[in-house]
Amino acid sequence: MRPDASAAFSWSWRIAIFAASVAYGTLAAMTVRGLVGGFGIGAAGAAIACAGTMAAMLAVLPMAAIIDVPEALWGHWLPHRRWRSGRCPACAHEGRGGRCPECGTPFERPAPWAADWSSLRRAAWVLVPAGAIGTVAGLAASAADERAFAREVGAMRARDPELMEHARARAWPASFTELRWAAGRGFAGPPPFESPKIPG
């Protein structure tokens, strides 16, 4: 494969991982937002949501070794395959011993591939910005869900002035928690571990 094609694959690969990480961060932030609870978010709640999302990003850091798949393919697997079949590891020109007459690369067994600190650095360069964008997007999506709930309650009260209370699940993936409204008490977003209401 030509170098420009492998560079294009490298970039596409990284962009795909970045997009997946933003999506993961967004869902993590929405989940943490549901766990924190409350209706509307203050500075303290936002700080907890950011910390929780960053912790969730750290959990996938070991998986980030897949970020080096292009390096492993073009930097190691392909040169090794060429060398084994008696060709130059860099340009696939045939020959053995000494240096490649075409590009000057020594005919030596290419070093095996291993994840190292630069893999971790490359992973951090993708995961940290993706986590930050995901956190902002997740908190914005949760806030939009709360505004939608407030509009639903407004529309229901316009139809039925006697309405006393209304509740529904938060948007997925925080649907394990509820948004509530009650006449006289206003809006609330209780956290999931709140003691259950005693009926009666």
Ligand SMILES: [Zn+2]
């Ligand atoms: Zn060569």
